Amino acid sequence: MAKRKSKQTVKWGSATAAIHAGEPKHGRGGPVAPEIVRSSTFTFSSTAEMKRWAEGKSSAYIYTRYGNPTLAIAEQKIAALEGAEAAVVAASGMAAISCALLATLNAGDEVISTAQLYGGTYRLMRDIFPRFGIRVRHVGPDLAGVEEMVTPQTRVLYVETPTNPALRLVDLRRAVELAREFKLVSIMDNTFASPLLQKPLELGFDIVVHSATKYLAGHSDLIGGAAAGSREWIERVHEYVIYLGGCMDPEGAYLLIRGMKTLGLRMARQCENAMAIARFLERHRKVARVNYPGLASHPDHRLARRQMSGFGGMLSFDMKGGIAAARRFSDRVRLFSLAASLGGVESLVILPMYTSHYKMSSAELEQAGVTPGTVRVSVGIEDPADLIEDLKQALA
Numbered sequence: 001m002a003k004r005k006s007k008q009t010v011k012w013g014s015a016t017a018a019i020h021a022g023e024p025k026h027g028r029g030g031p032v033a034p035e036i037v038r039s040s041t042f043t044f045s046s047t048a049e050m051k052r053w054a055e056g057k058s059s060a061y062i063y064t065r066y067g068n069p070t071l072a073i074a075e076q077k078i079a080a081l082e083g084a085e086a087a088v089v090a091a092s093g094m095a096a097i098s099c100a101l102l103a104t105l106n107a108g109d110e111v112i113s114t115a116q117l118y119g120g121t122y123r124l125m126r127d128i129f130p131r132f133g134i135r136v137r138h139v140g141p142d143l144a145g146v147e148e149m150v151t152p153q154t155r156v157l158y159v160e161t162p163t164n165p166a167l168r169l170v171d172l173r174r175a176v177e178l179a180r181e182f183k184l185v186s187i188m189d190n191t192f193a194s195p196l197l198q199k200p201l202e203l204g205f206d207i208v209v210h211s212a213t214k215y216l217a218g219h220s221d222l223i224g225g226a227a228a229g230s231r232e233w234i235e236r237v238h239e240y241v242i243y244l245g246g247c248m249d250p251e252g253a254y255l256l257i258r259g260m261k262t263l264g265l266r267m268a269r270q271c272e273n274a275m276a277i278a279r280f281l282e283r284h285r286k287v288a289r290v291n292y293p294g295l296a297s298h299p300d301h302r303l304a305r306r307q308m309s310g311f312g313g314m315l316s317f318d319m320k321g322g323i324a325a326a327r328r329f330s331d332r333v334r335l336f337s338l339a340a341s342l343g344g345v346e347s348l349v350i351l352p353m354y355t356s357h358y359k360m361s362s363a364e365l366e367q368a369g370v371t372p373g374t375v376r377v378s379v380g381i382e383d384p385a386d387l388i389e390d391l392k393q394a395l396a
């Protein structure tokens with residue numbers, strides 16, 4: 001967790017915070033770009049300080065798995081962007097998600113989660129948690145039935161919005177209301193929107209998690225994760241990062257810091273490009289349905305207007321000819337890359353059935369909003385005309 005004093009004196013807007021939050025204040029002749037502190041370990045000034053550290057009275061850096069000055073800059077930026085008291089970075093989005101969940105759950109507890117989730121999170125809950133006595137039950141994006149599902153063992157309400165890859169929305173205010181009514185810890189995966197487009201903690205969520213691999217870093221060149229929330233919650237999540245060993249590497253933290261500085265610009269362009277592509281696809285005769293919250297035809301368009309400040313750079317669409325048509329299209333794209341992951345500057349397409357949502361039954365795929373003809377698109381920051389030209393030739 002962050003320890004260093006930064007140069008922030010007033011509350012900044014998101015674009016300013018992404019650039020300046022957490023950056024150390026130097027005098028004349030100091031570096032403008034942050035340093036990468038590669039050291040795995042740090043010296044104590046004396047055994048007296050060593051003793052103070054052991055007693056929890058010193059916040060000195062001692063070992064990078066426990067904390068590191070470069071990681072602290074990334075953590076302060078994420079905390080500032082999410083409007084959080086604190087944040088902790090981790091080796092991947094899955095490390096942040098599993099540590100956040102394990103920090104809030106005990107054997108015998110239950111989680112209520114949206115069924116529409118990143119496939120890795122869904123498989124963690126389905127295949128790993130039951131081995132530790134944690135039961136997970138799923139609801140639709142409208143959260144209908146949560147009240148009936150809650151038992152004295154229910155401890156966590158977990159949601160993701162917009163969902164991967166169906167792009168449905170969960171009403172964040174409703175989720176907070178339910179969590180408060182039933183005294184549940186509310187955890188939200190904000191990867192798809194990024195804190196530029198929605199700030200769940202400000203609406204009352206307890207913990208926000210991220211795959212920092214995606215929009216936060218933005219250049220498809222690092223794997224990372226983060227959790228943000230109150231100091232109390234983040235100290236607990238940090239403990240799990242320390243003991244399960246999923247800390248971020250300082251080199252990765254540097255790339256994350258560098259990437260976050262352009263989050264505002266990238267996200268604005270990605271929102272514009274995604275809207276242009278969604279409109280093009282919606283008119284195309286070979287496309288059965290386009291899932292983009294910015295389209296008036298989207299079932300959650302009004303909710304998106306209420307709770308997001310932009311509609312994001314992710315969309316998915318269903319091809320009329322099912323899997324054969326989806327494969328034909330995906331094998332023909334030239335400018336788009338056929339690659340998993342999302343949120344980078346370059347545009348990507350994947351078939352969720354074979355990637356993010358592999359190892360799922362037909363019923364689970366249906367629940368996740370994935371059909372055999374579903375193509376997921378991560379829209380980059382290229383010229384929109386070039387992207388649309390590529391889609392046209394691949395669909396022809």
Ligand SMILES: Cc1ncc(COP(=O)(O)O)c(C=O)c1O
Nearest residue numbers: 092093094118164191211213224
């Ligand atoms: C919404 C969402 N959350 C979490 C993850 C997991 O992140 P990571 O791959 O960084 O572990 C992903 C990865 O695709 C994702 O899309």
